[in-house]
């Protein structure tokens with residue numbers, strides 16, 4: 319029987335791991351990538367006249383917020399000697415090393431943009447794409463458009479591409495510069511300028527802190543009137559995403575979480591009294607910035623309320639909702655996040671359609687996704703979305719297990735998906751829980767807990783590190799590391815299908831790392 323043909327859209331980290339998994343499971347994949355490199359948004363690209371709106375939003379100084387021990391792919395560990403928190407250039411390098419190691423290059427069609435994906439009556443998918451290769455250009459086909467039919471589509475095009483702009487009165491006539499964090503590359507152009515940064519997610523804080531070293535004044539605008547919870551990368555000398563162990567999650571009573579939470583608050587706080595977060599910890603996507611409060615204490619950053627109006631006159635003034643006004647603003651940087659965008663696919667496949675949309679508030683609706691296990695749209699059996707979620711933790715190991723799940727499903731090695739009705743119930747429950755935990759915001763429509771999700775999927779795949787099995791196969795020392803040590807995703811390669819013989823040593827090496835002594 320012919321191998322199923324799989325189209326993978328995008329060769330960022332999600333597309334790479336999906337491709338690697340398809341090959342490991344002896345499927346027939348092609349990966350379409352619109353740029354000429356792998357690694358997606360981790361490739362630093364200048365914004366200039368030739369490239370006015372590049373795919374990545376990566377600025378020169380960007381350092382990842384998730385520790386390498388937790389973000390590594392499970393069977394190709396990030397080198398233990400690399401720093402715990404990687405600069406964007408090292409993250410991009412790792413994805414190139416991954417493509418080398420698993421020999422992925424021949425399966426990637428570079429400079430090829432998928433422009434349409436449509437469902438055929440015979441339940442396969444037609445993928446229409448445009449390639450920049452001159453050799454493919456003919457008189458009959460000057461635009462280089464092509465079509466191919468696939469048995470399965472895996473969508474990995476990322477969701478941090480289409481910049482989301484706020485709407486303020488006077489934006490169209492304001493005489494200062496206005497831009498989005500997506501286009502921000504470095505602080506130099508803002509030297510000695512007066513800058514307003516809007517938004518207090520990770521982009522807003524990274525940019526405000528960086529600018530505070532060179533700008534004459536930075537105003538940081540918070541639409542909720544107060545700061546969010548702002549965490550440092552290290553707590554008590556440990557990477558913040560390594561505080562939880564499998565033991566504490568499994569056996570400690572829920573009340574211990576509040577003790578740990580209080581300790582975190584003691585360490586990260588106190589926030590200035592007038593800027594105390596008004597919502598409890600863990601009700602918004604984490605904002606991580608170690609030196610923010612120090613910069614705030616220097617006065618180089620001043621926190622303001624939301625913008626009411628941008629003035630059109632020569633004073634380049636901005637009025638805030640509390641009536642205060644700042645003058646001579648040279649630039650406004652909107653760090654206001656992203657729209658989920660699938661220009662090549664019917665929107666109903668993403669958000670479940672207008673009836674489902676109606677169940678949600680406008681702001682939530684804007685970025686609504688309707689996917690079973692955050693992967694499968696319930697009405698289609700042969701399309702999967704990898705990386706379409708916002709993890710509390712690193713995205714990469716999750717996309718890797720999602721890919722293992724998808725290919726196991728295609729191969730018939732795990733239980734088939736439930737009925738669309740049952741999937742709809744599960745998705746509705748997810749959104750109910752999500753809406754209860756996070757405050758209403760377009761950026762909170764697909765939050766996902768790293769540990770909980772990985773453990774659930776790995777149980778279904780048969781690669782969860784069950785205590786007894788670990789004890790039997792590897793002995794007490796490895797059991798101890800699995801229960802109390804760094805909860806690295808390499809643990810999902812210790813047992814089950816596709817276990818990896820290097821896993822044990824890699825886990826031991828990762829448990830010897832001190833984040834400030836690498």
Ligand SMILES: Cc1cc2nc3c(=O)[nH]c(=O)nc-3n(C[C@H](O)[C@H](O)[C@H](O)COP(=O)(O)OP(=O)(O)OC[C@H]3O[C@@H](n4cnc5c(N)ncnc54)[C@H](O)[C@@H]3O)c2cc1C
Nearest residue numbers: 328330331332352358359383431432475476478705712713
């Ligand atoms: C500034 C910033 C910092 C971040 N920091 C972290 C972090 O600390 N930790 C973390 O876990 N996550 C972080 N993220 C989340 C980030 O989304 C993931 O790290 C990860 O890069 C997502 O990978 P991806 O492959 O899903 O998407 P992308 O990296 O966006 O890759 C998508 C790929 O698809 C290609 N593509 C898109 N459309 C088409 C098309 N039509 N045809 C062909 N190819 C197409 C693109 O060219 C691109 O190569 C950050 C995001 C941003 C914006």
Ligand SMILES: NC(=O)c1ccc[n+]([C@@H]2O[C@H](COP(=O)([O-])OP(=O)(O)OC[C@H]3O[C@@H](n4cnc5c(N)ncnc54)[C@H](OP(=O)(O)O)[C@@H]3O)[C@@H](O)[C@H]2O)c1
Nearest residue numbers: 381382383484517518519520521522541653654655759761
């Ligand atoms: N160093 C790093 O690793 C790093 C750096 C940058 C980004 N990232 C990641 O990249 C992703 C995107 O982050 P992001 O910071 O660009 O976007 P984001 O997380 O969506 O944050 C957007 C911010 O803008 C605010 N906002 C949205 N709409 C607004 C409006 N109309 N008016 C005023 N404020 C508005 C939001 O406030 P509300 O909360 O009120 O919605 C929020 O504070 C996240 O996953 C993030 O973790 C990581």
